[in-house]
Amino acid sequence: MYLAALVGAEAFVRSFGAFSGATCYALGFVILVNVTVMAYRRFDGEGVRWRLAAVAAVPFLDRLLVLSVPPFAWGAFEVSALWGLPLLVTAIAIGRPPLVPQPAHLLGQPVAAAPFGRPSRTTSTILAVQVPIVALCLGVVAAASAPPETAPIERGPLIAVAAVVFAFCAQEWLYRLVVQPVAAEVWGDRVSTLACSALVAFTSVAALSELVPIGPSIVLLSVAVSLLFGLSTARGLPLAFIVLGRGLFTLCVVSASVVG
C-alpha cells in the first residue's frame, strides 16, 4: 500500500502535472505524520512502529520539497536545488534519539551493528576510500551515456552546479543517517539495504529528471550507485565517504549536461 501510494503520487506528477503530484505527496506526508503520532501514543514511545512510520514519511517530504520549493535566480539563470536545505535540517533534527536509537556521529558510522561482518580498521579505510572512487567511475559512465538532448541546465554557472550537488548530498545523508538504520531495526540489514537503496534511487532519479534528461543508462547507474551506498552504510563505513560519493556521481551527471 505504501509503495502504491508512492508510485501513484509519482504517476500523478507525470500524468497530471507537478501540482497534482505535489498535492498527493503533501497529503501522504500529513497522513504519515499523523500515523506516527498515533503509533507513538498507542505504544507509549516503545517499539519500532512509530519510528517506521516516521521514516516512511521522509520520501513524501522529499518529493514534496523537490517539486514545490521555488528555484533561485542567479542572473538570468534559474536552478531548482534549494530543497536540499530543508532536507539537511530534517536530517540534523531527526537523526538522533529517540528516532535513531544510537547517537550517530553526523558524518561517522551510521549503524553500530555491522551485519556483513565488521572489517578491520585498515580494511574499513580501504573500503571507505573505494566508495567515492567507484561512484566517480559510475558517474563518468553515466555522463558519457547521457542522452544528447539539450538540457535545461545548459551553460549554468558554477554556483548552480554546486547547489545541485549539495542538495543531492543532503538527500543521500538523510536517507543513510535516518531511514536505513531504522529500517534495519525492523527488517534486518539485507532487506533494509535493498529497500532504502530503492527509495534513494527513486527519489534521486525523480529529482534528477527535473534538471537533466534521463535515459535508461542513468537510471540503471543511479540504482547501482544507490545500492553501493546502501551496502556501505550497512557495513558501517563512514557516511562522509558515502556523501562524497553521491556528490561526485551527481557532479558528473550534471556537468555532462552543462558542458554538453
Place this chain on the structure above:
Amino acid sequence: MPGTSALTIVLETLSLRHLSPLYFLPLVALLALLLERELIRASSGPGARAAIRILGLATLPLLIAFVMLVALRLNYIFGAS
C-alpha cells in the same frame, strides 16, 4: 486608483500573481500540522507532549521551505526594483 481593491494592490506590490500555486503546497501542509498541534495542545491528553514534539519536528522542514519562499520573494521584489 479608483476601482482597485486593496487585495489587488497587495498582489501587485508583492508580485504574488507571478507565483505558481505549487509553491504554496508546503505552506498548506504546514498550516494543517500547526493547526493539529494547537488542537492537541488544547486537549492536553496523555501523550500530548510527545505528539506536539513529533508535530514540531514534522513542521520544521516545511517552515524552512516557507521562509525560503519569503526570502526568494523579497529578493525578487528588491532585486527587480
